[in-house]
Amino acid sequence: xxxxxxxxxxxxxxxxxxxxxxxxxxxxxxxxxxxxxxxxxxxxxxxxxxxxxxxxxxxxxxxxxxxxxxxxxxxxxxxxxxxxxxxxxxxxxxxxxxxxxxxxxxxxxxxxxxxxxxxxxxxxxxxxxxxxxxxxxxxxxxxxxxxxxxxxxxxxxxxxxxxxxxxxxxxxxxxxxxxxxxxxxxxxxxxxxxxxxxxxxxxxxxxxxxxxxxxxxxxxxxxxxxxxxxxxxxx
Amino acid sequence: xxxxxxxxxxxxxxxxxxxxxxxxxxxxxxxxxxxxxxxxxxxxxxxxxxxxxxxxxxxxxxxxxxxxxxxxxxxxxxxxxxxxxxxxxxxxxxxxxxxxxxxxxxxxxxxxxxxxxxxxxxxxxxxxxxxxxxxxxxxxxxxxxxxxxxxxxxxxxxxxxxxxxxxxxxxxxxxxxxxxxxxxxxxxxxxxxxxxxxxxxxxxxxxxxxxxxxxxxxxxxxxxxxxxxxxxxxxxxxxxxxxxxxxxxxxxxxxxxxxxxxxxxxxxxxxxxxxxxxxxxxxxxxx
Numbered sequence: 050x051x052x053x054x055x056x057x058x059x060x061x062x063x064x065x066x067x068x069x070x071x072x073x074x075x076x077x078x079x080x081x082x083x084x085x086x087x088x089x090x091x092x093x094x095x096x097x098x099x100x101x102x103x104x105x106x107x108x109x110x111x112x113x114x115x116x117x118x119x120x121x122x123x124x125x126x127x128x129x130x131x132x133x134x135x136x137x138x139x140x141x142x143x144x145x146x147x148x149x150x151x152x153x154x155x156x157x158x159x160x161x162x163x164x165x166x167x168x169x170x171x172x173x174x175x176x177x178x179x180x181x182x183x184x185x186x187x188x189x190x191x192x193x194x195x196x197x198x199x200x201x202x203x204x205x206x207x208x209x210x211x212x213x214x215x216x217x218x219x220x221x222x223x224x225x226x227x228x229x230x231x232x233x234x235x236x237x238x239x240x241x242x243x244x245x246x247x248x249x250x251x252x253x254x255x256x257x258x259x260x261x262x263x264x265x266x267x268x269x270x271x272x273x274x275x276x277x278x279x280x281x282x283x284x
Numbered sequence: 285x286x287x288x289x290x291x292x293x294x295x296x297x298x299x300x301x302x303x304x305x306x307x308x309x310x311x312x313x314x315x316x317x318x319x320x321x322x323x324x325x326x327x328x329x330x331x332x333x334x335x336x337x338x339x340x341x342x343x344x345x346x347x348x349x350x351x352x353x354x355x356x357x358x359x360x361x362x363x364x365x366x367x368x369x370x371x372x373x374x375x376x377x378x379x380x381x382x383x384x385x386x387x388x389x390x391x392x393x394x395x396x397x398x399x400x401x402x403x404x405x406x407x408x409x410x411x412x413x414x415x416x417x418x419x420x421x422x423x424x425x426x427x428x429x430x431x432x433x434x435x436x437x438x439x440x441x442x443x444x445x446x447x448x449x450x451x452x453x454x455x456x457x458x459x460x461x462x463x464x465x466x467x468x469x470x471x472x473x474x475x476x477x478x479x480x481x482x483x484x485x486x487x488x489x490x491x492x493x494x495x496x497x498x499x500x501x502x503x504x505x506x507x508x509x510x511x512x513x514x515x516x517x518x519x520x521x522x523x524x525x526x527x528x529x530x531x532x533x534x535x536x537x538x539x540x541x542x543x544x545x546x547x548x549x550x551x552x553x554x555x556x557x558x559x560x561x562x563x564x565x566x567x568x569x570x571x
Contacts, residue, residue, distance in 0.1 A: 123465030135460035137453050152465040154446045
């Protein structure tokens with residue numbers, strides 16, 4: 050479904066990611082592991098069209114999307130929920146969700162359906178629908194960010210560190226919801242530092258180190274891989 | 285007492301014009317973070333275009349205003365495409381230099397086309413009416429009603445329509461707007477269109493009670509900057525409230541303090557308000 054081949058993104062003379070090759074099949078939940086600055090977010094930014102790759106290709110459903118504008122990429126069904134959430138802080142929760150459905154703005158019925166789905170997934174978003182997004186707690190903001198991304202009914206959801214800065218209990222809930230989203234048919238590419246939790250719900254994974262992929266495999270393989278255990282699981 | 289109500293009405297009139305101009309300025313600042321110094325030139329061109337279409341082709345005042353709003357709006361879009369869009373990856377200082385460049389260019393252009401003479405614009409609404417014990421010209425009533433109607437329309441457009449909400453979304457988080465699939469180039473063009481249209485509308489309304497000349501935008505734009513700074517850069521309610529604060533204090537100051545110093549009042553207010561609220565009255569909370 051999504052194929053990155055030899056993707057390289059540079060900022061000036063610094064290569065944030067180099068020669069990254071990733072494959073995601075339809076219906077999978079794939080995790081990108083790695084510490085801060087390892088290149089996960091740069092990979093996501095390139096997929097979403099926020100950064101132009103300096104080499105390599107990105108195809109989605111067989112069509113080249115590398116270097117396309119972010120709005121065309123969203124229209125084709127790839128939506129990113131960014132690490133810093135990028136909500137509209139002074140808009141209400143409801144308005145944020147409605148903006149999430151921007152690409153379907155002419156289809157009222159679909160928007161209502163998507164809104165119901167998101168509310169079913171995160172009942173909190175319905176309770177707080179008239180609150181300003183900026184007034185929510187970190188966990189609630191993360192839920193809103195995921196909800197907003199789901200409003201565009203993506204085929205592929207990119208989740209950049211959804212557990213960052215959240216309390217352990219909330220993190221657990223978050224991973225349950227991500228698992229559920231995947232089970233309901235959305236392909237998920239997840240960037241995480243929390244390898245333990247992520248590998249539990251993922252099918253496969255890639256490990257980033259200084260901008261390149263160093264290990265890849267199924268979740269079981271990564272879970273039992275010594276280097277991965279030492280670096281990311283801590284056992 | 286009579287003088288007070290009369291001056292309050294004057295303040296409302298001046299404030300209406302200031303608010304309209306400041307709104308256009310704050311909209312552009314909110315989404316692109318460009319202080320558009322050339323906004324005053326758009327205001328000036330708005331007045332000239334209304335004047336010319338009325339004199340040259342004998343158009344009705346309202347038709348002339350509509351043409352002016354459209355032409356200046358498109359000029360705003362052109363400004364974005366030809367200049368600011370090209371500078372999107374340049375350091376912010378380049379935008380400012382370019383904006384001043386556009387201002388100088390448009391003023392020289394106006395002088396070339398229309399000359400440096402002061403002109404007056406006639407209005408079909410020159411009659412004097414009595415209202416609530418006030419003696420005012422119809423044109424002044426029109427300025428207030430027109431400005432407030434446009435502000436309400438703008439508010440409804442931004443709050444209640446999808447396309448208007450994209451402007452607010454982009455102002456609050458540009459990358460967030462990208463990620464939900466908003467074409468930010470189109471939003472920028474729309475914003476410049478609105479901004480230019482608002483300037484032309486304000487100028488066309490106020491020109492009959494002032495004069496039309498190439499430098500007529502100077503003081504207005506300077507005050508519009510004061511307004512958006514004291515209202516909070518990028519804040520829409522800030523621009524409206526700030527516009528009226530300035531309008532009222534100028535008209536009251538002119539009457540009770542000194543008419544010669546009325547243009548200083550704006551800057552005095554700026555100093556006082558910023559001393560207490562360094563980020564401005566609304567500091568973007570209400571956008």
